[in-house]
Amino acid sequence: MVLPSTGQVSKSQIRMPGVYPQADSYVCTSLELSDEENYLTGFKALATKGTAHHILLFGCEEPGSDEPVWDCGEMNKNSDSDIPRAPTCGSKPAILFAWAMDAPALQLPK
Template identity: 50%
Template sequence: MLLYGCETPGSKEEVWNCGEMALAQPGIASAPVCKTGSQVIYAWALDAPKLVLPEGVAFKVGGKSSIQYVVLQVHYASVERFKDGSTDDSGVFLYYTEKPQPKAAGVLLLGTGGRINPNSVEYMETACTINENKVIHPFAFRTHTHALGKHQRSLTCVYSCDSCAVA
C-alpha cells in the first residue's frame, strides 16, 4: 500500500484504477494517483511493521500545504480471490491534529531499476547528495524488492563517508 499526498487527485471517483506502479493497463480505464502535486507519504508491504512518527513530527496536510488530498493505492499480487464478490479490509489509520508540530515529516524516495537474469546475482545501489542548507534527521527506512531480494542493507553517511555506518 502506498499513501500519496496530492494537490489534486487523479480522479473524482471514490475508487479508480491508477495502474500498478503508475503504469496504465491496456483496455482498463485508469487515471494517475495524483493529477498534480504527487508525493509518497507512507509505504507498507506485507509483514512490514507499522510506521509511528517520532513525537513532535508530522506531515503537513491541508491549509496552505501542497497536500490537499490523500489517496491510498493498494497493490494486489492477484485479484482472483475477489472474483466471487469477496472484499478486502486493507487500510491505514491516520491520526491528525490541528496543533502545529515542531518538525515536518517527509519521505525521501530512492529507486533503482535493472534486469536480473535467471539464476544470477546482481547488486543494485542507489544514493543521493542533498545540496541544500537543511538539517534532516532520518528515523526510518525500508526496502522493497518484491520476491527477488535476498539481502538488503542500508549505508548511511553523515557529512562525510569517514563516518559511515552500515545497518
C-alpha cells in the first residue's frame, strides 16, 4: 500500500489465521484499514494451486462477521463447516483482486 501523505510503501500480509480448509470451502477473514486514504499497488498470493483454487480480495464497507474467520460460502449451501457462517461483506462488496491456479504476482502503478 502507498500512503499518500508520506509517499511511503508499506507491505501487509493478509493471512487466514489457523484455517485448514476442506475441499470446496469458502473461508473469509477481514483486515481493517485506517481512515487515511490508501492505495493497493500489488498482490502476491502466498498459496499454490495445490492449496487454493482461487483467492478473492473484496473491499467492503463492513465485514460479513466480527469473527476472526467465517464460512462465507454463500454459493456452497451444503457446507458442513464448524466455523460461523456469514456473508462475505456486511454491505457493498466489491472484488478488488482475483487470483487462481498459480497466477503470477500483480504489480500496479503507484
